[in-house]
Amino acid sequence: MRHHTPSGSSLPRPRSRVNAAQVGEAGARVTIEEPFRTIIEPFRIHSVEPVRLPTAAERASALEAAGYNLFELAAEDVPIDLLTDSGTGAMSAEQWAAIQRGNEAYAGAPSFGRFRAAVTDLFPFAHVLPTHQGRAAEKILFTATCGSGLIVPNNTHFDTTRAHVEFTGASAVDLPVAEGLQPAARHPFKGNMDVAALERLLSQRADAVPLVMLTLTNNSSGGQPVSMANVRAVREVCDRFGKPLFLDACRIAENAWFIRTREPGYQHVPAAGIIRQLTALADGMTMSAKKDPLANIGGWLALNDDVLAERCRNLQILTEGFPTYGGLAGRDLEAIAQGLREAVDHDYLRYRIRSVEYLGEALEKVGVPVVVPFGGHAVFIDARRCCRTSTRCPTRARHSPAPCTSRAGSAAARSARSCSACAPTAPRPRPRWTWSASPSPAAPTPKATWTT
Numbered sequence: 001m002r003h004h005t006p007s008g009s010s011l012p013r014p015r016s017r018v019n020a021a022q023v024g025e026a027g028a029r030v031t032i033e034e035p036f037r038t039i040i041e042p043f044r045i046h047s048v049e050p051v052r053l054p055t056a057a058e059r060a061s062a063l064e065a066a067g068y069n070l071f072e073l074a075a076e077d078v079p080i081d082l083l084t085d086s087g088t089g090a091m092s093a094e095q096w097a098a099i100q101r102g103n104e105a106y107a108g109a110p111s112f113g114r115f116r117a118a119v120t121d122l123f124p125f126a127h128v129l130p131t132h133q134g135r136a137a138e139k140i141l142f143t144a145t146c147g148s149g150l151i152v153p154n155n156t157h158f159d160t161t162r163a164h165v166e167f168t169g170a171s172a173v174d175l176p177v178a179e180g181l182q183p184a185a186r187h188p189f190k191g192n193m194d195v196a197a198l199e200r201l202l203s204q205r206a207d208a209v210p211l212v213m214l215t216l217t218n219n220s221s222g223g224q225p226v227s228m229a230n231v232r233a234v235r236e237v238c239d240r241f242g243k244p245l246f247l248d249a250c251r252i253a254e255n256a257w258f259i260r261t262r263e264p265g266y267q268h269v270p271a272a273g274i275i276r277q278l279t280a281l282a283d284g285m286t287m288s289a290k291k292d293p294l295a296n297i298g299g300w301l302a303l304n305d306d307v308l309a310e311r312c313r314n315l316q317i318l319t320e321g322f323p324t325y326g327g328l329a330g331r332d333l334e335a336i337a338q339g340l341r342e343a344v345d346h347d348y349l350r351y352r353i354r355s356v357e358y359l360g361e362a363l364e365k366v367g368v369p370v371v372v373p374f375g376g377h378a379v380f381i382d383a384r385r386c387c388r389t390s391t392r393c394p395t396r397a398r399h400s401p402a403p404c405t406s407r408a409g410s411a412a413a414r415s416a417r418s419c420s421a422c423a424p425t426a427p428r429p430r431p432r433w434t435w436s437a438s439p440s441p442a443a444p445t446p447k448a449t450w451t452t
Contacts, residue, residue, distance in 0.1 A: 039354055042347035046093060051079050085377055087133075087290030087297060091335060095294070098338040102331025107322055111330035118337035122272060122344070123249070123279045123287075125302035127309035129316050130326030130333065134250055134288025135160040136319065137301035141246070141286060144311045145210040146170040153201055154213040154248075155193040156180070156220040161213070161248060161286075170210075173201065180221040183371040183382040188262040189227040190373070191218030191255075193234055202241040212238050215248040216255040216278065223251070223375020225258035228266065228277065235281045244283035244305070250291035252278060254376030257349040272344040284308075291377070294339035298332050352376070 054062070054077055066072035070083055081088070103109040116128050131137045138161050146152060148169030157165065157172045165172040175197045179187040193214060202209060214234060218224045238245045256274035260266050266274060279285070284303030289295040301316075303309055313323055320327040328336075342348065353376055360374035369385035 039351065039358060042345075042351050043092070045090075052076050053079050082378075085291075086288065087295070089294060089296075091294065091296065092338070092342055094342070095335045095338045098334040099331040102329060102334045104330045107324055109324055109330050109333075111333040112324040115333035115337045118340045119300060119302065122275050122340060123285060123302055124276070125279070125284060126304045126306070127302060127313075129301045129309075129312060129320075129323060130328055131299045131301060131316070131320050132327030133290060133297060134286055134299040135164065136327065137286040137288075137299050138164040139319065140301055140312050140315045141284075142168055142170070143315055144308060149208060150210055151201070151205055151208045152211060152213060153193075153198055153209065155191055155215055155218050155226065157213075158215055158219050158248060158250075161215070174220075175201070176218070176221055180218065180224060183222070183369070183380075183385070186372055188258075188373070189225055189230060191216070191221055191224035191226040192230040193226070195230065195233045195237060198234060199237050202237065202243065206241050206243070209241075209243055211244045211246050211283075213246045213248060214282075215250075217251045217258070217376050219251065219375075219377075222371035222380040223254070223377050224371075224373075225255045225262070225376065227263050228259050228274070229263070231278055231281050245281065246303075247278070247282045247285040249279075249285045250288045251377055253292040253343045253349060254353065256344070257353055258376060270344070271346060271349060275344065289336045289339065292343045293336050294343055295332065295336045298328050298336045300326070 059077065062073055062077040075081065101111070103111045112130070115130065119128050129137070129140070131140070142152070142164045146165055146168040150168075150170040151173055152165045152170055153173045153175050154161070156174045156176050162172040175194045177187075177190065177192045177194050179185045180190045180192070198212065212234065214226060214231060216226050216231075218226060235245055252275055253271060256271040256278070259274050260269060260271060269277075283305065284301070287293070287300050287302070289298035289300070301312060303312070316323055316326060325333070356376065356379060357374050360370055360372070360379040363370050363379060363381075364372075369382040371380040371382055
């Protein structure tokens, strides 16, 4: 087993059960577990896959042949693939064992029963509709609820979520907190929704809003977490305006770990318990099982409304298959069920979050501008700060065909994309912020004051 040693020590160090403190979201001091001094994987590797090691010249040639579009590269030409973790990880021994009992009956398979039991243990919604992956769940939900002239507010829509909303003719509206738009701002919950902005939107256009959505963690803002206080505040606004709240819960286990380590009152609550509390505040959810549930394929739509569930189920049959398999083999349902149980293991979550921090710290050390604090699943490069000037790139980041590859290799770790003219410059000084507690639970995000 190879041990990574960010402290420079070559000796393993027992994990301390505590005793660092940091300022939580409302200004309170939070006792947290001390980070790993030595990152030790909480698993053993049973099998390996050979990796080809192309030379620098071969890699440069492959990039040029692909038009510097990382999606056009052949996977065997990429020895360290940081494009995504979605469905690309190794499954556990227990998941492979569960696959062996996959039942492929068209209807009523016991594999579906085990899948539904695992899902509702963490996400106790009345209806669970399996899909072949998360975007299929989004397609069903927004086809059933959206249309021309309607508006779906979110803290920040993930790209496929936005696409499915807008495909129906509706508008996908992002309502992130101000700190979420500042890559260098250090705030414990930069993924929060701007509750005041949501209230203003609903006050003006409530009749055009079929549902409100929250993405946990907020992938498009750098994998940033959403606080429990923020979810409660959003729920309260939804209740006042009679709007259902749905969660894009693809990375909810990571979000639960951040709540446990950063938000006062949750330090002794298991991650699974935090997930159940988050779920209790929502009316439904979409999930890609290729993310936190640790599977290579799959997803689901879960909800409580019987009438909406019937509409969604009819669409599921048209596009995914019968409701007890939903585009998946029975063995896939078994792998997801087992992955859900393993995704909330504290040793795994601690290792995962710390490993991302380790990568982020290494990039910061060599001057690569990154989004801070580091997200739960990736380190995001601040591509705008890689440009020669401070002016915004003429091509919007998510519409550019070519990623910026001028810093840190391929801007690995989920780099924001920028124009092909991007080039390295010295990073700007990091802003420093002083945080003060919010005056009201309805506006749980602390205010920021610039200091020099």
